[in-house]
Amino acid sequence: MSQNSAKPLESNEKIDTQWSHRWRSVRTKSGALSFTLIFGLLLTLALIQAQGFKPIPTVWEGIQYSLGDPTSIARTLAWGLPLCVAAIGVALAFRSGMFNIGAEGQIYAGAMAAAIVGAYIGPMFTGLHLALCIIAAALIGGLIAGVLGWMRAVWGVDEVLSTLLSNYIIVLFCAYLATSPLRDPDRQSGTTKAVFDSAMFAEIMPKTGLRSAIFLVVVLCLAVWWLSEKSTLGYRWRMTGESASFAASVGINVKRAQIQSMVFSGALAGIAGALLVTASQGRYWTAIGSGVGWDAVLIALIGRARILPTIGWVLVYTIMRSGARGVEQVSEVPAELSLILIACIIIIAAARAGVLYKVTGIGRRLMPKREGDVNGMV
Amino acid sequence: MEWFEAFFGSGIRFTTPILLAALGGLFTAWTRDLNVGLEGAMIFGAFFGVMIGLNSESWVMAVVLTTFLGVMSGLIFGYIVAELKVNVFVAGIALNVLGAGGTVYLLRSLFGVKGTLSGESVPSIPRVDLPVISEIPFFGPILSGHTVLTYFSWVLVAFLIWAVHGTKLVRHLKASGEHPAALATAGGKVNGMRIFAQAWCFALCALAGVQLSLGQLSLFTEGMTSGIGFVALAAVIFSRGRVPLLAIMCFGFGLSSAASVVISDDIIPPQFAQMTPYVVAMIGLIIFARTSKGSAMRIATPVMDKL
Numbered sequence: 275m276s277q278n279s280a281k282p283l284e285s286n287e288k289i290d291t292q293w294s295h296r297w298r299s300v301r302t303k304s305g306a307l308s309f310t311l312i313f314g315l316l317l318t319l320a321l322i323q324a325q326g327f328k329p330i331p332t333v334w335e336g337i338q339y340s341l342g343d344p345t346s347i348a349r350t351l352a353w354g355l356p357l358c359v360a361a362i363g364v365a366l367a368f369r370s371g372m373f374n375i376g377a378e379g380q381i382y383a384g385a386m387a388a389a390i391v392g393a394y395i396g397p398m399f400t401g402l403h404l405a406l407c408i409i410a411a412a413l414i415g416g417l418i419a420g421v422l423g424w425m426r427a428v429w430g431v432d433e434v435l436s437t438l439l440s441n442y443i444i445v446l447f448c449a450y451l452a453t454s455p456l457r458d459p460d461r462q463s464g465t466t467k468a469v470f471d472s473a474m475f476a477e478i479m480p481k482t483g484l485r486s487a488i489f490l491v492v493v494l495c496l497a498v499w500w501l502s503e504k505s506t507l508g509y510r511w512r513m514t515g516e517s518a519s520f521a522a523s524v525g526i527n528v529k530r531a532q533i534q535s536m537v538f539s540g541a542l543a544g545i546a547g548a549l550l551v552t553a554s555q556g557r558y559w560t561a562i563g564s565g566v567g568w569d570a571v572l573i574a575l576i577g578r579a580r581i582l583p584t585i586g587w588v589l590v591y592t593i594m595r596s597g598a599r600g601v602e603q604v605s606e607v608p609a610e611l612s613l614i615l616i617a618c619i620i621i622i623a624a625a626r627a628g629v630l631y632k633v634t635g636i637g638r639r640l641m642p643k644r645e646g647d648v649n650g651m652v
Numbered sequence: 653m654e655w656f657e658a659f660f661g662s663g664i665r666f667t668t669p670i671l672l673a674a675l676g677g678l679f680t681a682w683t684r685d686l687n688v689g690l691e692g693a694m695i696f697g698a699f700f701g702v703m704i705g706l707n708s709e710s711w712v713m714a715v716v717l718t719t720f721l722g723v724m725s726g727l728i729f730g731y732i733v734a735e736l737k738v739n740v741f742v743a744g745i746a747l748n749v750l751g752a753g754g755t756v757y758l759l760r761s762l763f764g765v766k767g768t769l770s771g772e773s774v775p776s777i778p779r780v781d782l783p784v785i786s787e788i789p790f791f792g793p794i795l796s797g798h799t800v801l802t803y804f805s806w807v808l809v810a811f812l813i814w815a816v817h818g819t820k821l822v823r824h825l826k827a828s829g830e831h832p833a834a835l836a837t838a839g840g841k842v843n844g845m846r847i848f849a850q851a852w853c854f855a856l857c858a859l860a861g862v863q864l865s866l867g868q869l870s871l872f873t874e875g876m877t878s879g880i881g882f883v884a885l886a887a888v889i890f891s892r893g894r895v896p897l898l899a900i901m902c903f904g905f906g907l908s909s910a911a912s913v914v915i916s917d918d919i920i921p922p923q924f925a926q927m928t929p930y931v932v933a934m935i936g937l938i939i940f941a942r943t944s945k946g947s948a949m950r951i952a953t954p955v956m957d958k959l
Contacts, residue, residue: 325761373953375745431941434688434741434951435886439937442879442930450923568749575742608760613753617746621738628736 310623314594314615321614327605339600340593348482354592355491355553356381356546356563360570361577361588362498363542368579369502370535371515372423376437377543378567379444380418384411384547386448389558390456392469392551403472408490408548415544416537418444423536427529433536441567449560456558464560475553487553498542499581511535515579543567569616576620591616659914660794660907665868667906668802669694669860673884674902675808676856678895679849680740681888682822684829685733686951688744691881692751693854697722697861699755702769702872703762711775711866715801718858726854730847739954748881756874770871777801777867799867801859812895825849826893857881879930886933889951890940901936908932 319329340350360377367374374380388407396403422440425431449464458467475485502508513521514531522528550562573591577584591612598612622629673690680687687693697718705714729747733740759765777799785795815822827835828845836842864880865872883905891898912925 371953373741373951425938425941429938429941431938432889432951434953435882435889436934436937438882439879439886439930439934442882443927443934446923446927446930450921453923454921565752568752571745572749575745606761606764608757610753610757610760613749614757617750617753620746621732621743624738624742625732625736628732628738632736 306623306626309626310619311590313622314619317615317618318611321611322601322605322607325605325607327607332601332605332607333597335604336597336599336601337593339603340596345479345482346596348479348484350592350596351488352483352485352554353596354588355487356549357566357569357573357592358491358585358588359494359549360543360546360566361573361584362495362581363539363546364570365574365577365579365581365584366498366502366511366542367419367423367535367539368574369515370511370531371518372426372532372536372539373434374419374422374437374536374539374543375434375571376419376422376440376444376540376567377546377570378563378565379437379441380415380540380543381547381550381563381567382445382448383418384415384544385550385562386451386466386547386558387411387414387544388473388548388551389466389469392473393467393557397470397472400472400476403470404475404552407469407473407552408545411544411548412541413544415547416541419540419543420533420537423533423540426536427532448558452558452560458557466558468557469551473552474556483554485553487549491549494542494545495581495585498538501538502581507534543570546570565613572616572620576616576623655914657790657793659910661797662913663903663907663910664794664798664802665906666909667903668799668805668867669863669880670884670887670905670909671805671809671899671902672801672856672860672863673881674887674891674898675805675812675895676853676860677884677888678812678891678893678898679825679852681893682825682829683846683849685740685846685849686885686888687729687747687850687853688741688885688951689729689747689751689881690853690857690884691877691879692744692747692749693722693725693857694861694864694881695751695755695875695877696725697858698865698876699758699769699861699872700858701862701865702774702870703758705775705866705870706769706771706773709773709775711777714775714866715777715859715862718862719855722855722858723851726851727847729854730850733850734843734846741951741953751877752875755872759872759874766874768871768873774870775866776870777863799863801863801867804859809895809899816895860884883929883933886937890936892944905929905932 315333318333322329322332339346341347360381364374364377387410391407391410392403395406418440419437422431422433422436425436426433452466453463456466457463458465475487475490478484478486478488500508502511510521510526510531511534513524513526514528514535518528521531546566547563550566551558555562569591573587574584577587594615595609595612598607598609598615601607601611602609673694676693677687677690700718700721701714704717705711708714708717729743732738733743759769763769779797779799780803782796782803785792788795812822824835824840825845825848827838827840828842828849832842835845860880861877864876884902887898887901887905890901908928912922912928915925917925
């Protein structure tokens with residue numbers, strides 16, 4: 275009797291657990307996000323309070339500054355464009371297990387390439403000139419990352435350290451170019467000649483810095499998402515990142531996948547650099563991309579190297595960063611607030627599982643037993 | 653010969669912060685939690701050294717308190733990595749960004765200064781003339797006249813060369829990285845060792861930072877560590893956990909940094925000279941990878957797809 279009734283109950287349970295698993299996964303994800311955001315907000319309020327300003331009105335001013343009216347929104351968006359391209363580039367490499375920390379250097383190299391092509395070739399038909407600038411930047415970025423990726427795949431040169439060191443070499447080399455051979459004699463040292471107008475994206479909204487580059491960025495985002503999540507190539511990269519030995523055993527050429535993902539990652543970082551020149555500064559100068567590459571690395575980590583969450587976090591960070599500028603204007607809280615926030619947010623997002631597990635026994639019941647949640651990162 | 657003395661003398665000066673940070677990183681390499689955030693910890697050390705020095709007008713206070721702060725933050729970092737199971741690579745990267753952003757933030761919010769913090773009352777760590785050694789004709793001027801921290805780093809190297817063979821502590825540190833289960837069975841504290849290694853690492857990085865800001869210059873500048881922490885990281889990876897090799901590597905990096913100062917701008921553009929330590933490290937990294945077999949030390953990066 276009991277044996278007979280056991281069967282239907284089992285299948286019922288199966289459906290039940292499937293649904294509850296999905297529900298739990300959604301709940302965990304949104305829980306994680308709100309946990310992180312609430313922590314970030316509290317930290318902001320505390321830091322502003324520590325400076326002796328009223329936290330909530332100050333934060334409100336910051337939000338007004340970044341999102342208050344169409345002009346502010348355009349300004350905020352314009353600033354986020356290069357970061358967005360760089361971040362999805364970094365994410366692409368991370369996902370395949372290649373930790374490209376050299377985005378900063380690749381951005382500088384791309385910016386320099388775009389500045390050279392923009393200033394020394396032409397003027398010519400705008401679309402063509404722009405395309406040349408961006409292709410040059412993508413090539414140089416892809417070449418640098420590709421060589422480093424090749425050294426990792428074939429020679430086993432640790433890519434974290436090699437990309438890290440490449441940053442300093444590239445930035446110094448570009449500084450040399452901008453101060454000696456390519457220096458604009460009419461300006462202070464460290465700037466190159468201004469690019470021709472035909473190498474600049476058209477302005478969409480004057481005085482906000484928002485240029486038509488935004489369309490390119492949207493297209494790139496869609497293309498990279500498709501590449502990473504839907505294409506065979508992206509599947510190979512993801513498998514390689516998950517377990518290189520498993521990927522090799524199912525017939526994926528692991529070395530090729532690693533090098534390919536690095537090339538694409540570097541190319542995107544290079545394009546981000548090109549955007550700094552062609553959609554914003556109009557020339558290269560020695561501190562043109564300071565920090566964008568590092569921001570991109572952090573954001574790709576918070577987004578767990580998935581393209582859509584990464585884009586989402588770029589938006590959040592861009593608003594934060596622009597908001598911090600607004601806060602700086604109404605109070606004495608420095609705009610570096612946003613850097614502190616993003617660094618703390620990544621730690622708290624990564625520690626969330628551990629914190630819940632530690633502080634309350636509830637963690638054990640709330641979270642699905644997946645190894646990644648506790649042992650992994652973010 | 654004066655040129656030679658100047659070159660080796662400044663080589664030793666440049667070696668000190670690299671060596672201190674690398675000796676810190678070494679412990680975390682032993683526990684297999686190699687800290688990528690040496691750079692961030694150093695810049696905090698450099699900042700707090702000047703800040704405490706400015707307020708107390710005493711370099712001893714600056715060194716002691718900064719080291720104490722280093723130990724405290726190391727304990728927190730170690731807890732986050734070992735107990736809260738945050739991937740050490742992620743935490744280290746975040747630490748670097750926090751260091752770069754946080755020191756600028758503190759500089760502006762506490763002192764209202766952009767760029768450089770200096771002042772009459774900022775002390776500098778005095779240079780010590782070694783009594784007998786300074787008399788030696790050729791080596792005397794090279795080896796003598798450095799800060800206390802420089803000599804401390806040499807003593808530390810000697811101590812660690814001994815400690816690697818003679819002490820339970822180092823055995824436990826290495827075991828917590830290589831055979832954590834065995835250590836736990838033998839009654840050792842795996843996470844305790846991992847946290848201790850981070851505290852040690854932060855303390856030494858703090859000293860490295862103080863050496864930069866008070867030992868060499870007696871001021872703080874934004875981004876003044878300029879990649880020294882990453883060079884130290886390279887030294888830790890090359891040395892494969894061996895102390896004498898580590899010391900030699902650091903001296904090599906110190907000398908290549910000194911080359912960038914000694915060589916005149918007329919011969920090589922300054923940017924190329926500044927590049928030297930990074931290029932040397934990059935070449936070293938390639939040679940290291942080509943010559944080491946199998947279990948080369950890798951930075952513990954997370955698997956992004958396991959989430």
